[in-house]
Amino acid sequence: MSKCLSGNEAVAFAMKQINPDVMGAFPITPSTEIPEYFAKYVANGEVNTEYVTVESEHSSMSVCVAAEAAGARSVCATSSCGLALMYEILYVAASDRLPITLACVNRALSGPININNDHSDSMGARDTGWIQIYAENNQEAYDNFLMAMPVGENPSVRLPVMTCMDGFITSHAVENIELLETDAVRSFVGEYSPENYLLKKENPLSVGPYDISAYYMEHKVMEAQAMKNAKARILEVAAEFEKISGRHYGLFEEYRMEDAELAMVLIGSSAGTAKATVDKLREDGVKAGLIKIRVFRPFPGEELAQALSKTKAVAVMDKSEGFSANGGPLFAETRSALYDLKERPYLIDIVYGLGGRDFKTEDAEKVFERLSNIVATSETGPVYSHMGQREREAKE
Amino acid sequence: MIHAKDINEHTPLEDLTPGGEIYESGTARAVDTGTWRTDTPVFIAEACKHCMLCVPFCPDSAIPVKDGKRLDFDFMHCKGCGICVTVCPFAAIKMVSGGENE
Numbered sequence: 110m111s112k113c114l115s116g117n118e119a120v121a122f123a124m125k126q127i128n129p130d131v132m133g134a135f136p137i138t139p140s141t142e143i144p145e146y147f148a149k150y151v152a153n154g155e156v157n158t159e160y161v162t163v164e165s166e167h168s169s170m171s172v173c174v175a176a177e178a179a180g181a182r183s184v185c186a187t188s189s190c191g192l193a194l195m196y197e198i199l200y201v202a203a204s205d206r207l208p209i210t211l212a213c214v215n216r217a218l219s220g221p222i223n224i225n226n227d228h229s230d231s232m233g234a235r236d237t238g239w240i241q242i243y244a245e246n247n248q249e250a251y252d253n254f255l256m257a258m259p260v261g262e263n264p265s266v267r268l269p270v271m272t273c274m275d276g277f278i279t280s281h282a283v284e285n286i287e288l289l290e291t292d293a294v295r296s297f298v299g300e301y302s303p304e305n306y307l308l309k310k311e312n313p314l315s316v317g318p319y320d321i322s323a324y325y326m327e328h329k330v331m332e333a334q335a336m337k338n339a340k341a342r343i344l345e346v347a348a349e350f351e352k353i354s355g356r357h358y359g360l361f362e363e364y365r366m367e368d369a370e371l372a373m374v375l376i377g378s379s380a381g382t383a384k385a386t387v388d389k390l391r392e393d394g395v396k397a398g399l400i401k402i403r404v405f406r407p408f409p410g411e412e413l414a415q416a417l418s419k420t421k422a423v424a425v426m427d428k429s430e431g432f433s434a435n436g437g438p439l440f441a442e443t444r445s446a447l448y449d450l451k452e453r454p455y456l457i458d459i460v461y462g463l464g465g466r467d468f469k470t471e472d473a474e475k476v477f478e479r480l481s482n483i484v485a486t487s488e489t490g491p492v493y494s495h496m497g498q499r500e501r502e503a504k505e
Numbered sequence: 506m507i508h509a510k511d512i513n514e515h516t517p518l519e520d521l522t523p524g525g526e527i528y529e530s531g532t533a534r535a536v537d538t539g540t541w542r543t544d545t546p547v548f549i550a551e552a553c554k555h556c557m558l559c560v561p562f563c564p565d566s567a568i569p570v571k572d573g574k575r576l577d578f579d580f581m582h583c584k585g586c587g588i589c590v591t592v593c594p595f596a597a598i599k600m601v602s603g604g605e606n607e
Contacts, residue, residue: 206524267523305528312506315527327518328525335523 110288116244116279119251119286120186120212120272121146124156126294127258129210130181130301131159133169135191138224139276140214143186166191170198170209177207178316180306182258185209188276189216192230196237202269203238204332205317208261208301209269211239212254215377215428216276217464225465226276228376229429231405232438238332240270240339241406245362245380247284249403250274252356255289258298259346265338275378277465293353340407360409362401363416365391369398371480372417372454374443375426376402379461379468383426386473397477402439410446417447422455422480428462436460436493455483458493466497510535534582538565542585542604548577552597559589559598580606 114122121143124132134144151160159181161172166187173183187195192213202209213231217223231241240261244250250272257270274280289297305314320328340360347358362380365387366372373383380401390397400416402409417423425444427437435441440458447453459476462468475496483489507520509532522528555575560568567583569576590598 204524205526305526312528313530315530315532316524318525318527320525323514324521324525327516327521328523330518331521331523 110290111285112288113283113285114247114251115142115281115283116247116250116274117142117214117281118146119247120254120274121150122288123251123254123294124184125150126289126291127182127184127255127298128156128295129158129184131161131172131176131183133172133176133183133185134160134162135164135166135169135187137166137188137191139216139226139280140186140188140191140212142280143212143214166194167198170195170202170211173209173211174198174202174205174207177202177209178205178307178314180301180303180308182262182301183209184211186212186214188214189218189224189230192234193218196234199234199237199239199269201317204328206267206332206335207269208258208267210254210257210261211269211271213271213273214276214280215273223464224276226278226378227428227463227465228273229463231271231273232429232431234271235406235438238268238336239406240266240268240336240343240404242270242272242343242404243376243402244272244274244279245378245401246279247274247282248286248356249358250279251286251288252350252354252358253403255294255298256343256346256350256358258301259349260339260342262301262303263342264304266335266342268332268335268339273377278378287354287356289354297349297353336407340404340409343404358403360402360404360412361416362403364399364401366398366400366416368396369419370396370421370484371477372398372400372420372423373426373473373476374400374402374413374417374423374439376405376428376439379426379428382468382470383473386470386477389470390474390477395477395481405439405442408442408446410442411449413443414446414450417443417454418450418452420454422483423457424476424480425456425458426476427458427460430460430463440493455480455489456492457483457489460493460495461497463497468497472496537581539581539583540604542580542583544585544587544600544602545580545604545606546578546583546585546587546589546598546600549597549599550577552595554595554597556594558592558594562588562592564588578606
């Protein structure tokens with residue numbers, strides 16, 4: 110079934126098809142439409158979800174934690190400062206091993222206050238113990254949300270999942286996408302059936318106990334192991350999903366990488382723009398390629414290193430600053446992943462697109478030009494830089 | 506399924522539960538938290554009228570009751586907060602300094 114939907118409506122529609130038990134609902138631009146559409150489904154009796162309106166995102170995530178622990182499948186949506194306000198509870202959800210699903214519509218963090226897209230919100234939450242899956246477009250936003258629960262709820266994983274899409278660019282743009290039949294979605298996603306939950310009367314459960322130093326480290330190692338396990342599970346679920354949808358997903362997408370010498374690594378909607386540039390450069394005989402990271406947590410380090418091992422120069426594109434003074438978060442992961450290669454490509458980091466700053470095919474071309482100069486001169490130049498900002502012309 | 510009584514500081518992580526969840530209730534009873542006490546209540550049995558007012562006020566259920574009689578404190582769980590002293594109408598409890606009970 111083909112339909113014209115915005116990214117937000119596509120995710121809300123996925124939620125409707127899943128028919129979760131509980132939604133913790135609080136609005137924030139640009140994710141507001143998700144609970145808004147969903148409220149309509151609730152009002153129309155199209156879902157049986159307990160729709161809990163709260164006074165903040167700290168509370169919406171707390172609702173999800175409590176409901177999920179009780180044995181109810183819980184969903185939530187947020188953006189930007191909303192995600193930041195959830196921060197404390199994001200850790201609680203992950204460490205209590207509660208597979209909540211959160212639609213994160215990526216937006217810049219304040220301040221200065223800005224409602225447009227970059228990845229600083231979810232990148233700030235990258236170490237919370239949540240699985241993070243990023244979408245390039247509306248179709249992927251829909252598909253990723255459907256795959257989230259079978260990944261997170263699996264006993265080998267038991268971690269919450271954040272599905273991310275770019276604010277406005279993806280969340281508000283309307284695209285024609287393929288939807289699955291609701292019956293197919295329900296049998297694919299299945300029922301949430303945890304072995305233990307608060308409402309199980311045979312053995313009342315205690316969740317989130319005080320964990321003294323004699324136990325905390327063990328529980329963190331178990332959580333880290335679960336995140337490692339998630340990688341195989343994500344691929345397993347993707348393979349199952351391909352059977353019912355015909356759409357293929359991996360940990361990342363390799364675009365024209367077979368013999369690529371110059372490559373770009375990026376996340377989200379900019380991939381669509383950069384692919385057009387790669388196509389153009391290929392026509393001109395430039396061996397350009399692109400890797401779009403889909404799964405950022407767990408980070409596919411070994412697989413990425415393998416995929417980049419034959420390249421000569423790579424530009425990592427970070428859509429969040431990070432303020433490490435040493436490059437953005439995607440760069441840190443990528444550079445770390447490449448360290449184990451015997452022969453490494455030249456590697457640069459370019460921070461771009463902050464707070465909704467445009468990223469055009471010409472910008473992508475400039476990046477590839479830089480890469481080709483690096484290969485020609487064997488000089489990397491500044492390893493970490495920004496693009497798209499206004500600066501005074503450099504004097505001769 | 507592993508029970509709280511079978512988990513201790515030597516249990517390997519493979520035998521622990523995800524997130525430290527506990528598959529039963531009332532397990533705090535097994536943990537000695539009386540060591541946190543810096544002041545200690547003393548029960549004066551001859552002054553006690555067994556009105557039981559102190560029992561529901563105790564935040565730690567550290568006042569045992571048997572056959573309608575209030576017994577001496579459960580010092581494994583009493584934190585020495587002194588709420589019982591305040592609510593007792595008969596001066597049957599007094600606080601002494603220090604965590605040790607006689």
